[in-house]
Amino acid sequence: MSGSPSGSGEGPAALSGLTSLSARAIAAGVRSGELSAAAVLEEHLARVERWEQQVHAFNLVTADAARARAAQVDAAVAAGEDPGLLAGVPVALKDLLCTRGVPTTCSSRILAGWCPPYDATVVKKMAAAGAIVIGKANMDEFAMGSSTEHSATGPTHNPHDLSRVPGGSSGGSAAAVAAGFSALALGSDTGGSIRQPAALCGVVGVKPTYGLVSRYGLVAFASSLDQIGPFARSVADAALALDVISGHDERDSTSLPGEHPSVASRLGRGAEDLRVGVIAELASAEGMAPDVSAAVTDAAEALAATGAKVEEVSVPSVRYGLSAYYMIAPAEASSNLARYDGVRYGLRRDGNDITEMYMSTRAAGFGPEVKRRIMLGTYALSAGYYDAYYGKAQKVRTLMIRDFDLAYSSFDVLLSPTSPTTAFPLGAKTADPLAMYLSDVCTIPSNLAGHPAVSIPFGAGEDGLPVGVQVLAPALGEPVMLQVAEALEAVAPRGEAR
């Protein structure tokens, strides 16, 4: 099935009823008793029932557990208790967030059937805020990919055009929110895995400052880059979700200490007098589609029209981002994924000795993209190559942080495209890994710097599919970043093809 772009008609992206409500509206309704969590859930489950087979946003739909949870939330409200900021809000969890007793597969055969004995910190926080987990969202295997095609359970389809990819690696999470399967979703972003699918699916996706959200229970891809963040259909909802999941966690040594102010409470101030820099190197990055470029120009002009000071700015080292990333991320991944060896959990293929068991287990358990990156990373860390590859990539990182610091001495936030193109057809890039890697050229710099960034929908491309614009901010700059994103959201053109 193809066509049915963006919104109109009756495709999976056309929302109505309770599934079109924002998370804020659902939570407010449930907390006040005007809405029942059970009713909200049933409408979402009905939508899943109607469209999931075409979209395949989920590896697992946890309908029974969700119904039990919704009943608890309703009972709490009836008993006069407050179930929390996200009371009754259906959420999808990327299938690399550990959920106690519920399979967590990373869309990999090697973890098929594995049930963690513990919940990730963000999962606990979501539950404590009254959210209802509706399922485990599909993804590229171990978060390695930009299309959600590298999944052992098959690809997710873009709700705006089922013949196209949703982006990745958190494609299932983005599609779930775009298709109204859930009002919110959590994903993880190592090089753009939240922002790029958000852009391609026409939703908001936030990659927080490294360390703002605990990684405990997030199955690691590249530990120094991974960060969990929310998907939502509005900036306000994303801010609400971010407030729920952020905060120091003593179980994560890289978690930032101290209290962080609520970002949701800082919204609604507009972008007037804020200084916005448009990153020159990314606006003209390799493979940038003209309609995406034009959308960024429009966004910049729209911000200027609301009183922001908009100028072009150079951040030279972002050009090396992709190369540095493809040293660091695979290097860390090669080590993080060593534990999938068939000894303790997950898939095991027997062999005549331990080495044979390792080799046949890993050969059978990992898909081709994961194997490719393990090999890249193993090579990058090898004796004699470390300095030239991993060591040098770390220097690029330092350089990039310096360049960004310089830019932020003159600007409050920076602006760029999120993805060089709109959603591409399924299969278009699977045979060409480098073309796929280029999808993340604009998003990778924020991961390398550890800075926050958000993608928000800003109109449509020539094909009528959503275009995302990225707002970047310095470390812990989420409040001003989302303030600008909200200002853009208010003036964004909706739906119509360019």
Next chain:
Amino acid sequence: MSSEAWGEAWETVIGLEVHCELRTATKLFCGCPNSFGDEPNVNVCPVCLGLPGSLPVLNKQAVELALRIGAALHSRAQSSIFHRKNYFYPDMPKDYQISQYDVPINAGGWLELPSGKQVGIVRAHIEEDTGKTTHIGGGGRIHEAGYSLVDYNRAGVPLVEIVSAPDISSAEEAREYVEELRGILVATGASDGKMEEGSLRVDCNVSVRPAGSEELGTRCEIKNMNSLRSLGRAIAYEAARQVEVRAGGGEVQQETRHWDESEGRTHSMRSKEEAFDYRYFPEPDLVTLSPSEDWVATVRANLGVLPAERRRRVAKAARVPASSEPVSTVVRLGLDGFVAAAVEAEADAGLALRRLANEVAGELGDDGGHHLGREEFARLVSMEERGELTSAQARSVLKIMVAEGGGPEEVAGRLGFEAMGAGALEAVVEDVVVANPREWGRYAAGDDKLAGFFIGKVKAATGGNADLRAASELLRRRRAGQ
């Protein structure tokens, strides 16, 4: 081959790597109990099992103990980082070990052997232990095993690895080094020092070179020595093996060798194609470890008394050199409190030291246990000093006190030891002199050698129950006409 066989031509260069399990309440990166001897796989959690999504959090007590070890070894405490050492092995849950690599918490330092020699310390760094694999079938080797069982109770237990400079030059000295280090580790509270339980594990690097040369020859790393005795044997064997190779015109291959206790030899552990590239890189799940200056200073201030200082104290009390054998024995066995008790009771500290180093040390159980009380020991020394017990009697009484406890008066009474009164002894001496007039004449004329003759006669006449020092004093006085 013994060292004599190659005489003066070669010398041995030894560096030791000692892994010490820290006596923390919990493991290095999680809250599981750090305890030995439990049922397999009971002290485990997502972190120490390396389950997907789990993250390490550094144990502050482990850092404290590592700092203590560093302070005791005169190391410099510094801001440090952790690395990942990547290799596949089933008892390593993450298939990498978190270890400090090129920036350890303790850098440099030295350790003073009882002989007074200083052995350089290169580093003392923190790392996590692995689990324990038991290979069933196939002679206990992983590749031939029918199956293997893994116990992860030990996985993630904190270790400090102490790396010495190649300053050690004999098997005997290596043993002294390990004994001294063990004393330090126990004194700092960092370790229980139990080599048999694996809480202290020693690997050594051995090379040989022509005597007097400054070259650093190709070294072999030897593993799997689980006692001081096997450490000594392994080094002696390995040095001899290398001398044989080099003396025969061959070259020593740099490799890891396994000590086989039953065969009494080392053999090559890994073939070349299995040579490991550990792909070290900084552990991204942990942050830089920067102990504050205050913390380091507090650790140093509260370090307690270390074996070298204890030796100095004992030596001073007993008026013997600190490097003397009895002093190091007494300190090593933790008996220096008895010397102090003797000093307190104004008994002869030198005599106390000899009794401790000879009789008490020889009577201790395998676990070092005894029933000897400090004040009771001091009283015994005084009794011997005053001649109320002969030295033979005192030794007998002491052995019983070590094994069973009790006071010296009561034990001596039970054994029927009565101090021979001064009058009785004088009578025996008089009898012996009168019975041997020719010998007495020579002694009286100044031939002191004859004193031994008379003492022997006194000893025989009293069945060993005489205080022989008192007897020789009586002889001297009789000759002087007093």
